[in-house]
Amino acid sequence: MQVDNIIVGSGISGCCLAWRFYFNSRSFVMISDRLKSSSSVAAGVYNPTILKRFTSVWKGEEQLDSAIPFYKKIEGELNAKLLHPISIYRRFHDKREVVTWCKKSAKSDLSRFMVDQPLKNVQVHGIDAPHGFGEVTETGWLDTVAFMAKTIEFFKSRNQVLLSSFDYDQLQVKGESLSYNDFTSNQIFFADGYRITDNPYFNNLPIQGNKGEVLTIKVPGLKLDHIIKSSVFLMPYKDDLFWVGATYDRHNLDYNASASGLEFLTSRLERFLKLPYEIIDHKAGIRPTTQDRRPFLGSHADHKNVICFNGMGSRAVLMAPWAASQLYDHVFHDKPLPPEIDIARFQV
Numbered sequence: 001m002q003v004d005n006i007i008v009g010s011g012i013s014g015c016c017l018a019w020r021f022y023f024n025s026r027s028f029v030m031i032s033d034r035l036k037s038s039s040s041v042a043a044g045v046y047n048p049t050i051l052k053r054f055t056s057v058w059k060g061e062e063q064l065d066s067a068i069p070f071y072k073k074i075e076g077e078l079n080a081k082l083l084h085p086i087s088i089y090r091r092f093h094d095k096r097e098v099v100t101w102c103k104k105s106a107k108s109d110l111s112r113f114m115v116d117q118p119l120k121n122v123q124v125h126g127i128d129a130p131h132g133f134g135e136v137t138e139t140g141w142l143d144t145v146a147f148m149a150k151t152i153e154f155f156k157s158r159n160q161v162l163l164s165s166f167d168y169d170q171l172q173v174k175g176e177s178l179s180y181n182d183f184t185s186n187q188i189f190f191a192d193g194y195r196i197t198d199n200p201y202f203n204n205l206p207i208q209g210n211k212g213e214v215l216t217i218k219v220p221g222l223k224l225d226h227i228i229k230s231s232v233f234l235m236p237y238k239d240d241l242f243w244v245g246a247t248y249d250r251h252n253l254d255y256n257a258s259a260s261g262l263e264f265l266t267s268r269l270e271r272f273l274k275l276p277y278e279i280i281d282h283k284a285g286i287r288p289t290t291q292d293r294r295p296f297l298g299s300h301a302d303h304k305n306v307i308c309f310n311g312m313g314s315r316a317v318l319m320a321p322w323a324a325s326q327l328y329d330h331v332f333h334d335k336p337l338p339p340e341i342d343i344a345r346f347q348v
Contacts (some may be wrong), residue, residue, distance in 0.1 A: 004027060006183060007188075007191060008191060010148060012312065015148055015152075016310055018160075018200050018201060032161060041283040042314075043286070045235065063318050064318060066325060071142060071147075074147075082143050082146055082150075084143065085139075086141065087137050090134040092129070101118055102341070105134070109128070115137060126219070126273060127273065128272045147239065173305070189307045193310065195290060200212055200257040201303065205290075205310075206292060206295055207296075208250060208288075209291070211253055211284060213261035214243055214244060216286075222275055232246070255274075257282040299343075
């Protein structure tokens with residue numbers, strides 16, 4: 001079977017790439033094993049600021065302006081609610097953070113998102129915040145589970161999804177064409193997440209696995225109109241359910257929810273949540289992160305039609321639509337990739 005493009009992977013990145021092709025009338029098949037990935041446990045928060053030190057995400061404003069209309073267009077195609085705009089309340093740990101917030105919120109790259117006046121007298125029932133909050137606007141969360149499931153369902157109905165594990169040994173690259181099992185294609189795009197470590201074409205890239213664990217908890221009586229960000233985040237999900245996350249572990253790279261992860265999340269949650277709660281679910285995934293915190297985009301040095309789309313890390317919801325646009329313009333319109341994200345930066 002001849003297809004113009006093959007996409008390997010159906011996480012947030014792979015789905016964003018598929019939609020970018022669809023909106024530009026490019027034919028493709030997506031190969032997905034739907035196994036556990038970092039995307040399957042991602043809470044889906046999008047936020048163009050880094051609230052640990054009150055700084056901006058690299059190209060965060062540009063990424064946000066690409067992501068929101070992109071997801072809204074997908075919502076229209078699927079007739080589904082996926083985006084949930086909601087502001088973030090950054091809980092201040094001490095008075096010094098309040099002063100720092102006031103200074104940083106005046107910066108040109110942050111003033112659009114960080115409300116300059118701290119919320120000193122705002123009381124949120126069940127949340128202990130003696131120093132108040134700083135509010136971040138134009139933030140929210142994408143229902144990643146629904147986004148990925150509905151994306152696969154949509155393209156499967158169009159016969160553009162092969163539900164199967166990808167066998168790297170079966171890929172044959174011959175000049176400007178390639179074949180995989182019964183498929184022949186012009187080019188292949190690997191959005192294979194942490195499985196890139198098994199990918200013989202790109203396993204030399206300096207990928208770093210980063211295990212993340214999240215909780216789903218039930219808190220009767222807690223009414224949140226905002227995401228609370230402290231040492232962990234607390235995000236309203238539905239009814240009395242909330243997400244709590246996340247951990248960052250570069251050493252224990254397995255997909256098992258751990259006792260240490262549970263202790264980390266609950267101990268930090270209980271520093272500010274003063275209501276009883278019940279743990280409903282505890283999940284873990286491995287994020288594909290990079291040393292320089294920039295994604296991996298671009299062609300293999302010897303095979304221009306073997307292309308990498310990886311390394312979005314914990315900000316895939318925000319970054320992937322923008323990165324998919326960059327890669328699309330590069331491949332189909334010969335537009336140079338920004339050097340910060342081009343995998344050529346690692347090639348001698």
